């Protein structure tokens with residue numbers, strides 16, 4: 035973020051303590067520690083960085099302030115950062131944070147909001163739309179699927195779920211069960227984030243130590259570059275491209291065989307989208323892969339084998355006389371893949 039923006043902010047809307055009993059940092063201090071590594075490498079100026087945190091529980095808030103101060107004593111190079119910590123609820127305090135950021139950067143601060151609540155009742159949809167309104171705002175939202183799935187059935191949770199989703203259409207999900215309910219809930223929440231102002235969404239599934247879905251992390255952005263960076267991060271956690279992390283498989287230790295991405299699936303998606311299209315610019319293919327699929331890389335991994343198989347070919351023009359698969363190439367996808375074309 036710092037590479038492209040003069041001022042950046044990380045806003046931890048449900049911050050938790052600075053450090054947990056097991057001596058693990060909470061998310062605000064983890065982020066501060068990551069920011070320090072960029073400061074140490076000269077890639078981020080501490081004065082261009084805001085760390086904002088909201089926490090409702092007094093003890094956790096005090097612990098956060100305490101750990102933050104000790105952190106600055108150990109790493110004085112971070113003392114120039116702009117901190118904005120508020121004790122109170124997200125609902126009460128987020129407006130103050132937004133005003134603070136506006137005063138600092140006139141609405142141009144690139145802001146990353148982390149929304150990591152317990153349960154469903156503290157994150158009204160109207161606030162989400164406010165957060166996602168500016169161009170340079172991104173949200174990482176933890177949807178507690180295990181709870182949402184259970185609460186859907188309980189009459190006392192109808193009102194909180196209406197507030198979280200910003201409407202009552204979620205009730206149709208109650209007609210579904212199992213994997214279908216899960217995938218439709220993900221699709222539904224994606225559509226709510228798009229409706230709130232996001233352009234691109236990428237979802238990461240977190241499974242518990244029984245390998246059952248615990249929660250989903252939804253990343254919402256308006257920026258194609260932001261989408262690409264987040265997908266790169268998610269590919270590092272799950273190199274299969276399925277965007278899942280399981281405490282169960284993690285507890286079994288390192289896997290002997292690293293899971294491989296299924297590029298045949300990407301090839302199917304490319305054919306479905308572009309079959310019969312002539313001279314498709316590489317940028318259009320790249321944007322499709324980034325925004326519409328879970329994949330990131332595609333040139334050597336998917337297109338090259340497709341060319342070898344005769345599904346598509348590089349269009350040669352006077353501007354692009356070579357058959358190389360570079361960024362300027364245009365690709366023609368055959369209507370009947372696998373058949374070679376006859377040139378008259």
Ligand SMILES: C[S@@+](CC[C@H](N)C(=O)[O-])C[C@H]1O[C@@H](n2cnc3c(N)ncnc32)[C@H](O)[C@@H]1O
Pocket residue numbers: 047048049050051059060061062088089090091094122123124125150151152156
């Ligand atoms: C899941 S924990 C956050 C964990 C933290 N993000 C981390 O990774 O270390 C949720 C936190 O939100 C706090 N909380 C609960 N309701 C809140 C509200 N309405 N506004 C702000 N904080 C709240 C809880 O006290 C708890 O510390």
